[in-house]
Amino acid sequence: MNPENKERSDIGDVETSGDSYHLNISTNQQDERMKRAAAKELIEKLYFQLIEGCGNLDCTNDHCASSIKHSLCSNEAAAMAITIVKSNQAKLCGARPIKVARQASGSHSPSTSAQEQSQPVDASGEELPNSVNIQSTKAKKLTETKIKSKTSTHSPSKKFHLYLTEDIIYELLETGKEEASYSHLNQTIGRVFSDADFLKRSFLKYSSNTPKKEPKFCLESKNDDVDVSTGDLDKDIDSLQVSEQDACYSRTLSAASASDDNNITVDIESVRRVYARLFALPGLPFQNCLINAVTTLSLSYQVELKYHRSKEKTRNFLNPFVIVMEIPELQNTEYLKSALPEFCKAAAELSVDSQAALARLWMHYGRERLQDMVNTLQQLITVKVVDSQDLRSYTVADDVTVLAAARLLKVVFYANLLAGRRDSSEQVTRELQVEDADEESMQDFFQGAMGSPKEAKAPVEDKLAKEISLRMIDVREPVIPYANFHNDIVSEQLETDRSFHDHFCVNFPFLLTIPAKVQGLYFEHRLRMFQERRYSVLQALVHDAQPNPYLRLRVRRDNIIDDALVRLEMIAMENPTDLKKQLYVEFEGEQGIDEGGVSKEFFQLVVDYLFNPDYAMFTCDPETNVVWFNTTSFETDRQFTLIGIILGLAIYNNVILDIHFPMVVYRKLMGKVGVFEDLKDSHPTIAKSLQTLLDYDGDDVEDVFMLSFRVGYSDVFGATLTHDLKEDADKIPVNRANREEFTNLYADFLLNKMASRQFRAFKAGFQMVTDVSPLKQLFRPDELEILVCGSKDFDFNALEGSTEYDNGYSKNHSTIRQFWEVVHDMSDEQKKALLMFTTGSDRVPAGGLSKLKMIIARHGPDSERLPTAHTCFNVLLLPEYSSKDKLKERLLKAITYAKGFGML
Numbered sequence: 058m059n060p061e062n063k064e065r066s067d068i069g070d071v072e073t074s075g076d077s078y079h080l081n082i083s084t085n086q087q088d089e090r091m092k093r094a095a096a097k098e099l100i101e102k103l104y105f106q107l108i109e110g111c112g113n114l115d116c117t118n119d120h121c122a123s124s125i126k127h128s129l130c131s132n133e134a135a136a137m138a139i140t141i142v143k144s145n146q147a148k149l150c151g152a153r154p155i156k157v158a159r160q161a162s163g164s165h166s167p168s169t170s171a172q173e174q175s176q177p178v179d180a181s182g183e184e185l186p187n188s189v190n191i192q193s194t195k196a197k198k199l200t201e202t203k204i205k206s207k208t209s210t211h212s213p214s215k216k217f218h219l220y221l222t223e224d225i226i227y228e229l230l231e232t233g234k235e236e237a238s239y240s241h242l243n244q245t246i247g248r249v250f251s252d253a254d255f256l257k258r259s260f261l262k263y264s265s266n267t268p269k270k271e272p273k274f275c276l277e278s279k280n281d282d283v284d285v286s287t288g289d290l291d292k293d294i295d296s297l298q299v300s301e302q303d304a305c306y307s308r309t310l311s312a313a314s315a316s317d318d319n320n321i322t323v324d325i326e327s328v329r330r331v332y333a334r335l336f337a338l339p340g341l342p343f344q345n346c347l348i349n350a351v352t353t354l355s356l357s358y359q360v361e362l363k364y365h366r367s368k369e370k371t372r373n374f375l376n377p378f379v380i381v382m383e384i385p386e387l388q389n390t391e392y393l394k395s396a397l398p399e400f401c402k403a404a405a406e407l408s409v410d411s412q413a414a415l416a417r418l419w420m421h422y423g424r425e426r427l428q429d430m431v432n433t434l435q436q437l438i439t440v441k442v443v444d445s446q447d448l449r450s451y452t453v454a455d456d457v458t459v460l461a462a463a464r465l466l467k468v469v470f471y472a473n474l475l476a477g478r479r480d481s482s483e484q485v486t487r488e489l490q491v492e493d494a495d496e497e498s499m500q501d502f503f504q505g506a507m508g509s510p511k512e513a514k515a516p517v518e519d520k521l522a523k524e525i526s527l528r529m530i531d532v533r534e535p536v537i538p539y540a541n542f543h544n545d546i547v548s549e550q551l552e553t554d555r556s557f558h559d560h561f562c563v564n565f566p567f568l569l570t571i572p573a574k575v576q577g578l579y580f581e582h583r584l585r586m587f588q589e590r591r592y593s594v595l596q597a598l599v600h601d602a603q604p605n606p607y608l609r610l611r612v613r614r615d616n617i618i619d620d621a622l623v624r625l626e627m628i629a630m631e632n633p634t635d636l637k638k639q640l641y642v643e644f645e646g647e648q649g650i651d652e653g654g655v656s657k658e659f660f661q662l663v664v665d666y667l668f669n670p671d672y673a674m675f676t677c678d679p680e681t682n683v684v685w686f687n688t689t690s691f692e693t694d695r696q697f698t699l700i701g702i703i704l705g706l707a708i709y710n711n712v713i714l715d716i717h718f719p720m721v722v723y724r725k726l727m728g729k730v731g732v733f734e735d736l737k738d739s740h741p742t743i744a745k746s747l748q749t750l751l752d753y754d755g756d757d758v759e760d761v762f763m764l765s766f767r768v769g770y771s772d773v774f775g776a777t778l779t780h781d782l783k784e785d786a787d788k789i790p791v792n793r794a795n796r797e798e799f800t801n802l803y804a805d806f807l808l809n810k811m812a813s814r815q816f817r818a819f820k821a822g823f824q825m826v827t828d829v830s831p832l833k834q835l836f837r838p839d840e841l842e843i844l845v846c847g848s849k850d851f852d853f854n855a856l857e858g859s860t861e862y863d864n865g866y867s868k869n870h871s872t873i874r875q876f877w878e879v880v881h882d883m884s885d886e887q888k889k890a891l892l893m894f895t896t897g898s899d900r901v902p903a904g905g906l907s908k909l910k911m912i913i914a915r916h917g918p919d920s921e922r923l924p925t926a927h928t929c930f931n932v933l934l935l936p937e938y939s940s941k942d943k944l945k946e947r948l949l950k951a952i953t954y955a956k957g958f959g960m961l
Contacts (some may be wrong), residue, residue: 096142103138131219149151160462218257221249223327230334239338250350253357256380258437259371260331262324267520268799311545314954317551321418323379332385341477344386348396351381353400362406370469375411378404379418387433399436404468405461412468413524418473424536427473431541434466438568439546446550453550454561463565466762467521470542470567473528477535484732485531492728495820521836529837530727538565539837565836571843572904574835578844579711586639595637607641608706612659614644620667621659622699627827629702636702636826640710655929657897660703660712667700668716675702678741685739686812686819689772694818701822704845709826713847713900721808723838723845725816726823731808740807747800756793764791768813770801846899851888853880856906863914866935875941879948887952894952897928919943923951 103120108131111121120123120141141147233239249255335343354377368374387397407415419427420734424662441458445451453459522528548570551562562569562577569577590606597604608628614622630633642659668675668684674692675684686697707714721735727941736744750762766786770777782802783789791799836844857877866873880891889899895911902908908930916925916934924947925934938944 085911099147100135100138100142103141103147104134106150107134107137110186116150116641118148119149120146121150123491131288151692177960191499193955217251220255220928221260221331223260223324223331226331226334230338239342243343246343247346247350250347250381251353251357253354253377254363256354256377256386259376260324260328261322261373261376261379262327269607290674298815301786315520315911319412320373321379322373322730323376325379325383325422328380328383331886332383336385341386344391347384348391351384351392351396352382354397355396355403358403359399359406362403366408369408369411375407375414378407378415386430393440397433398441398461401434401437401458401461401465403833405464409520412464412521412800413471414473414898416468416475416521416525417828419469420475424477427469427476428537428541430469430538431466431473434462434469437462437545438466442546442550453547460548460561466542466568467565471521471525471527473535473537473542474532475527475755476527478533480531480533480729480732484730486727487731495817495824501502521943528728530637530724530729542567543570544568545570551577563834570904571840572908573900575711575842575844575903578708578831578835580712582709585637585829587960589638604905605635606638608635608638609641609643610659611643611645614662617662619854621663621703622695625699626695629698629822633825637709638707640706653930654897657712657756660707660714660909661893661898663703664714667696667703677717678739681719681738681741683717683739685719686815688770688812690815694814697815697818698822701819702825705821705823705826708844709830709833713898713902714845715900716846718842718845719841720838723841725808726820727836727838729835729838729839731804733804734807743803743807747803748790750796751800758796759790760792765789766791766802768806777870843903847898847902848905849907850887851901852906853888856909859907859909860911860913863912863932864936865915866913872915872935872937872944875938876913876935876948879941879945887949890952891948895926895928895933896931921947923947925951 071647082566106118106121108122108126110116116124120137179640229239229242229245233242249259335341347572358377372781373712381400384392419430438459441456442453443460445456504616547568551569551573562581566574593606594604595600610621610624612624623637640656642655644655666672672692673687674690674696676687677684704714704716706712719735719738721739722729724735725731731739733744733747736747750758750764753761755761765781766782766789768782769777771777781787782799789795814895832841857880860868862868862873880888883891892901893899896909912930912932914932914934916922916936918937919939920936922936924936926932927934934943938947
């Protein structure tokens with residue numbers, strides 16, 4: 058055989074007719090290697106031509122993406138390429154796709170021009186014109202090429218990865234270590250992480266029935282004549298990277314996907330191991346590529362979610378969001394500049410059901426990982442606010458990046474709630490039924506009062522909470538404490554720019570501290586008061602009547618309960634919306650003008666009377682000093698309704714009350730029902746006894762405790778009464794098997810059924826004022842208690858630090874120094890009396906005394922006058938006394954005997 062014929066047999070017989078290529082596979086053992094190389098390259102060319110096209114808009118080639126009406130996925134294109142080559146119908150266009158198939162080693166340098174690369178190449182790296190017959194190639198040229206290839210040094214071919222797995226990353230790391238260059242790793246990371254389709258197929262997990270390793274080509278084809286294994290082609294076209302995660306994608310993952318929420322099929326542990334290996338590299342050579350790729354990916358997702366919402370329902374659409382959130386260095390400055398902000402904007406565009414799917418996935422992450430995610434998003438929010446807060450007219454509610462990060466943090470927040478300790482579904486169902494019944498009862502009341510349908514509530518529904526069927530109040534204990542979600546910088550900025558009208562506070566209450574929420578609620582209520590005042594003036598103009606812009610209460614100090622009860626009851630029956638006007642109180646015979654201080658004293662006096670033991674409306678536990686409804690009280694429902702109205706008005710007018718309700722009262726006001734766990738606050742002695750019953754290890758429960766399902770209690774006169782927890786209660790002894798049922802029924806009786814009449818009236822009065830308030834959306838029950846009763850931290854050092862001075866006083870003035878020395882030496886009761894004298898209330902506002910802006914003003918030179926105060930404005934008027942002893946004597950006398958209002 059001459060050299061020319063030998064060369065022809067080495068490469069096999071590939072004939073051309075016009076633009077058609079025909080591969081004739083011979084069985085000569087001597088030609089196997091070159092045949093497979095030629096077939097492999099032809100399949101690669103067809104694959105990329107089917108995926109990318111030739112770029113010619115007028116292309117008529119049926120085997121080109123430029124002419125195919127419907128795009129093909131990667132596995133479809135690979136299957137078609139093999140089928141076409143096998144049927145000898147391969148037809149290549151004149152121009153190569155942008156992504157060229159890999160060429161034989163050493164054929165071209167990386168600097169080869171695009172024009173050179175656009176020409177077809179044979180297995181040995183030579184360029185081939187479209188109409189050149191491989192059999193007519195000169196033997197001399199082939200021989201020279203072959204000799205050159207034998208004598209030159211070749212580097213291994215680089216694989217073109219269309220997805221990533223743990224094994225691929227490890228292989229790239231080893232290759233980079235051997236070559237002392239991670240350029241191929243960088244290119245692969247940049248390619249995959251910037252393309253959503255590639256990243257969706259990366260780091261997939263498998264069903265338990267599917268082996269992890271499968272043949273490279275296991276494409277399912279309707280053509281039974283196609284034998285992919287013929288000529289061992291399946292062993293040689295690995296550069297197409299069609300594996301079990303690509304070519305056999307649907308078959309391999311069908312079982313795994315069926316059980317995953319919204320088809321999130323990421324192998325989280327694999328991703329974390331990969332990141333651990335990557336970020337252990339010295340100098341992180343891939344980081345810039347990763348940052349740029351995540352930015353590009355996020356921008357593409359933003360466009361898709363805005364204009365191609367239907368793609369959100371496709372398989373594994375959320376996988377990239379899960380993979381990116383696992384990057385361990387997201388808190389670093391490099392990511393905070395562009396990658397993370399753009400990623401948050403993309404995540405913010407997700408639909409509610411997609412956000413719920415992420416929350417259900419992340420709930421399994423554990424406390425440590427969830428806290429890392431919280432820290433990352435909090436860092437971005439803080440950096441953005443700090444960098445922008447000095448700008449004129451900057452508001453948090455208008456910052457797109459902050460809003461996007463807050464929306465993503467909200468998903469993490471609900472994942473935290475889902476993972477926490479929650480009330481049972483049976484209890485939640487019961488609570489919803491009770492709430493619906495109360496709502497219907499309230500609506501009937503308002504319709505009867507006004508003769509018109511009840512005012513519609515503001516649309517403040519949390520769509521994400523509804524999607525995952527979870528209310529914040531249903532969570533007893535989250536995995537991460539609520540305080541870890543608070544952002545002090547955002548809270549302080551909101552208090553400055555007052556952006557609550559933009560619903561930022563209502564949409565992201567978990568992000569705000571309690572003082573910020575109180576401030577937000579204050580602005581919401583002030584806005585409502587202004588609307589009511591404007592409506593009242595308009596009504597007066599239309600009907601030519603005297604305007605009534607305020608809720609005016611004129612009471613006598615010695616008959617305050619009857620006066621307040623009659624007036625408030627008339628308002629509630631005639632027009633309950635008047636309760637939402639700004640309160641204005643007048644004491645008969647006194648000259649005080651209510652700018653807030655008179656109202657504070659009114660509330661304090663009413664509370665003192667209503668909770669007085671002589672009224673017997675409440676019982677007080679001597680151990681905890683908390684009060685509970687007296688179920689045998691002779692008072693009517695009107696008085697309990699009045700207390701509810703008073704509580705609602707205090708919240709609505711930003712007044713703190715000295716009320717000592719147990720936590721279960723605030724939970725019930727928010728729509729919950731009392732359970733055994735709540736007895737610890739309201740009935741601690743009974744709770745301890747029942748816990749002893751539950752903890753008893755012996756089998757002789759019936760003999761030791763001698764209890765039945767009939768329980769007893771005492772009325773206001775001390776007489777013993779009984780109640781049956783179930784039918785034939787006295788005949789059912791409490792034993793080891795039914796003791797849990799007994800404790801639950803007993804707690805339900807004490808907390809819900811026993812005082813149902815009194816509490817229903819109390820809650821009705823409360824809802825008359827707060828029915829349209831965002832109270833439930835902003836506050837949890839424990840925060841509601843702080844809103845009503847204030848903080849319990851009497852830190853007068855904080856008060857000293859926040860106090861301002863006027864009319865010649867300063868913090869270094871001798872009189873001011875003496876004043877604070879006297880104050881710090883006072884007893885707790887005297888300190889409360891000082892607060893009452895100066896502010897009109899002895900309660901500490903939410904956030905502590907540092908939030909109480911007290912002003913001490915100089916009130917003339919030394920004299921015998923007592924200190925005075927403007928309680929409406931928290932101003933203490935203090936003369937410049939000549940000595941510390943005189944200051945102490947005058948101040949204690951003023952705060953001890955102060956009562957009533959007058960004009961100075």
